[in-house]
Amino acid sequence: MSAMEELLERHGTVGRQAAASRAEGLPARPALHTVVVTCMDARIDVYRLFGLAPGEVHVLRNAGGVVTDDVVRSLAISQRKLDTRDVLIVQHAGCGLSTFTDDEFAAELVERTGSRPDWRCHTFADPAESVREGMALLRRNPFLVPGMRVRGFVLDLAGFGLAEVDGDGSATAVA
Ligand SMILES: [Zn+2]
Structure with missing residues (x-):
């Protein structure tokens, strides 16, 4: 099979x-008015990580948990049509997106397919820095609601603790 x-x-x-x-x-509206943006890593069980039940949050996942144009698209719809406000960005240590660069992957695709992708991979060396960039992108995006609150974290896949990224370069363990 x-x-x-x-x-x-x-x-x-x-x-x-x-x-x-x-x-x-x-109802379709998330009861906690919150969106979690995180990596597609198969080991991350977002529902268990935050003790969630269906109906409580929107979960947006992609490779890395990075803030891409499509994450912004989904957030705008989530906020404007389904009344969410708070956004948690959760990226993680040891992410696959730290193991190659955008240029390396583009070159690999060119070699294998003959075509260069018109999208970026958004690879990163430091997940905290990527989270910080994501938070900054959201805070200055004109299509998201003014009352939005954004917090960012780096998840440790060894103990599943969260270190908060405060936006000025440091990270603080919260759990
Ligand atoms: Zn990852």
Whole structure:
């Protein structure tokens, strides 16, 4: 059985019923009015990390958990149409995006495909610096709501502690 077939099998046996029962009666608006932006890393269980239930937050994930144009697009919709206000950016130590550079990956794609991507990878050497850039991008984006509150963190995948990035160069352990 392929992994895709396995997933569809799991959906039919347990997933469908479990997901439906957890979402029953919930409105589309996130109850906590909050968005979590984080990395797609398969080890990060965002729901368990913050003790979340369905219906409480929007979770935006991509490679690195970086603030891309598409994250801004989703945040604008989340805030303007679904009343969210607070944004948590959670990137992590040991991220795959620290293992190569934008130029290296673009060169690899050119070599393999003959085409150069028209998008950036947003790789980073220091996740705290990337979080800081993301927070700054959001704070000066004109399409996001003025009352938005943004906090940024670096997650340690060894103990799953969070170190807050305060925006002026330092990080403080909060858990
Ligand atoms: Zn990552």
